[in-house]
Amino acid sequence: MRLERRDGDGWATVAAGRTDTDGRLRDWVPAEAWGAGAYRLVFDTAAHLGPGAFFPEVAVVFQVADAARHHHVPLLLSPFGYTTYRGS
Template sequence: MPSDDGTEAEFHARISTHILDTVSGEPARDVYVRLERRDSEGWRTIGEGRTDDDGRLRYRVPTHEWQAGGYRLFFYVEPYLGEGCFFPEVTVGFHVRDPERKYHVPLLLSNFGYTTYRGS
């Protein structure tokens, strides 16, 4: 993303996710995922995209947006799982305490449940 002076802005690529369909054992492809940060006015979108063929998504977050604080990933999984799923969307909230560290938030997914954890 160009900055005001026309140069390439500095980005942190320290947040990623991976969605695995635990029923099929395959990556969940083309799932919409939104990254939000909490500030004084509430939640604000700072990144969004779709998982790739390996079920992964890495965000390019501008340095000024990636700081200690509250974040959440919103996974819109119903189009992937189908109308018969119990959880049409999954929201995972987490805290970034050290913005210099890598944060990987995987999602293990099925029609009737999900699991997440802090990965590396």
């Protein structure tokens, strides 16, 4: 998975990592790397579903208004669908 921030006309990588056995990334983005703006989480779903995955990659774009606030963006994945939401 990687986190990208909108940078002018494109996206710049802020952090990259792999989820733990609980499916989470903890403390992978330094606090000073956060700021208000548009971000994109790119999930490598083929790594979990295999090379024949219908959705080999899922990108979730979201806005950060308050960088000091906790941001939890879960992805619920099945072989032929996914959903995401702003968690608490």
